[in-house]
Amino acid sequence: MLATLEHQLDRLARAGHADLLTQTRQGIEKEGLRVTADAVIAQTPHPRGLGSTLTHDFITTDYSEALLEFITPVQKTPAEALAFLTQLHAFSFEQLGDEELWCASMPCEIPSEDAIPIAEYGSSNVGRLKHVYRQGLKYRYGKMMQTIAGIHYNFSLPDAFWPAWQTLEGDRGSLQAFQSAGYFRLIRNFRRYGWLLLYLFGASPALSTSFMGGRSHSLEQLNSDTLYLPYATSLRMSDLGYSNKAQADLQICFNHLDTYADSLHRAIHTSHPAYETIGVNVDGHYRQLNTNVLQIENEYYSDVRPKRVTASGEKPVHALMNRGVEYVEVRNTDINPLLPLGIDEEQSRFINAFLISCQLGRADDLDDNECQRVGENHARIVNRGREPGLKLHSCEGEQSRETLAHRILDQVARTAELMDEAEGGNAFKRAVEIQREKVEAVELTPSAQVLTQLRDSGLSHSEWVLALSREHRRTLQPQLTAQARDTFTRAAADSLKAQLELEQAEQPAFEKFLADYVAS
Known part of the structure; x- marks a missing residue:
């Protein structure tokens, strides 16, 4: 990958396009449970002061x-994304009363699955669709897994990057196809090297302890109310969390847009015997949207996704097929409970440099053998990533975690150097060097600091x-500006009005609406 990356970086620099690498676009989606003063999952409805979860642009469930x-x-910058996220937190705190916003990925005290209220979105057909989809998740996987929270990091390069790179590549095809292929190149390399982000x-x-609910497990007891693994990095991304065994046989192909869309399309249109036994509409109550392997695309729990903004009522896979990939969504980011926002600017800058390195790195496909190695590396890192002497798979056989990590960081450092030259300063290089320190000293990793x-x-x-x-909360709430309070107050009121209008508008019976949606 290094030779390929250096060649691409050199070509971009010589053509005067290095500044495009600093013009990334990023957005952050962050989840967090509302909890009581006793650290138990809240039973109250979504605060009305936060608006409608169906139609609000910035705050939902x-x-x-x-x-x-x-x-x-x-x-336009990581700093701007984090500043907006700060204001969302601060405004929401004003609406929570004596409830708190949980600052970790693994959930609070949950007495039983019955204590987990499924999100409500009102009586419109679209709102009912969202609620029934979540009912399906309950029947298929159980509700406990769905209380895990995380950060989704949305990333794209500027529009001007793609024609510039296409010219350098000598590609004469459509720009849309070239851009989609480029993002899938990023995704392939992310899957190869994304274990480093987990570490x-x-x-x-x-x-x-309540999360396991009496289920069998291989976790160890830290104290009477806490379970852990001594060298784990991200139990959220283990088989306990979103890397769920129920989807292990889907074999979604991430090599190219057409193969990805075909395999995903097949999964959302193929009935699954185990889900047929659940039923769809049983005694007048919907248990799931359909009996297919996936009810909708979002049910597939991948650590990275190609994305495109959809039109109203449009399925994500159709948007990708019709208009191409617009950005990627990185989904393996834990909430760091030691940080007020769960993520900071240094981490965001490193992720940007890492993703650009994936974008410009090796272009070959993932074959079945490499996919198997990727999966094994993932499992080793999430469950025992800080274990002394840990080895991971590579094309040259098993090598030490440190050797492979430094090899990747050498690549990201080259990208960071060019980004710093274009932007001025050394913020990207510094972000990479801080990560090197974590490779040399495992006690500096967030997972180690959390346990300590x-x-x-x-x-x-x-x-x-x-x-x-x-x-x-004490850190963030005082940072709310008067302008942000006014903006979010208006947004909440507007969203409630928009939901009411949807519910009062003429709409077909839900049965027909659902049948048309599934068949589309």
């Missing part, structure tokens, strides 16, 4: 009514995270 999701607009930023090595502070506190996981959540 994910699986549960208690699982808030903040969505920043696309921003560097994984922050979920422990969890509350958790042990030193003498508290359970839930008690410790609750204390941090309150501390972050």
Whole structure:
């Protein structure tokens, strides 16, 4: 990859296009549970002061009514995205009353699955569709997995980058096809090297005992109310979380847009016997949208996705097929409970340099053998990523975690150097050097720091995270500006009005609406 990357960086620099690498677009989606003063999942409805979860642009819910999701607009710099995210937190705190916003990926105390309220989106057909989809997740996977929170990092290069790079590549095809192929090149390399992000930023090595709900597991006991694995980095991304065994046989192909769309399309149109036994409309109550392998595309829990903004009622896979890939969504980012926002600018800058390195790196496809190695590396890193002497798979056989990590960081450093030259300063290079320190000293990783502070506190996981959540609230809430309060107050009121208009408008019976949607 290094020779390919250096060649691409050199060509961009000589053609005067290095500045395009600093014009990235980024947006952040961050989830967080609402919890009581006792660190138990909230049973209250979504605060009305936050608006409608169906029609609000910036504040919604994910699986549960208690699982808030903040969505920043696309921003020109990491700093701007984080500033907007700060204001979303600060405004929301004003609406939460005595509830807190959980600052970790692994959830709070959950007495049982019955205590997890599924998100409600009103009586419109679109709102009912979103709720029934979540009912389907309950029947297929259980509700507990759906309470895990994370950060989704949306990334794109500027529009001007693609014709410039296409000219350098001597490609004479359509720009849309070239751009889509470019993003899939990024995705392939992300899958090869994304384990490094889990090592560097994984922050979920422990969890509350209540999360397991009496299920069998191989976790160890940290204290009476806390389970952990001593060298884990991200239990969120393990088989306990979103890397779910139920989807292991899907074999979604990430090599090219057409193969990706075909395999995903097949999964959302092929009935699955186990889901047929659940039923769809049983005694007048919808249990799922359909009996297919996937109800909709979003049900597939990948660590990276090609994305495109969809039109109203348009399926994501159709948007990709018709208009190409617009950006990528990185989904393997834990919420770091030690940071007020769960992510900071240094991490965002590193991710940008890492993703650009993936974009300009090797162009070959992933074959079945490499996919198997990728999966094994992922499992080793999330469960025992800080283990002394850990080895990972590579094209040259097994090598030490440190050797492979430094090899990737050497590549990202070349990208960071060019980005710093174009932007001025050394912010990108510094972000890479800080990650090198984590490779040399595992105790500097967030997962190690979480375990150290958790042990030193003498508290359970839930008690410790609750204390941090309150501390972050005290840090963030005073930062709310008058302008942001006015903006979000108006947005909340407008979203409630928009939902009401949807519900009052003439619409077909839900049965027909759902049948048309599934058949489309």
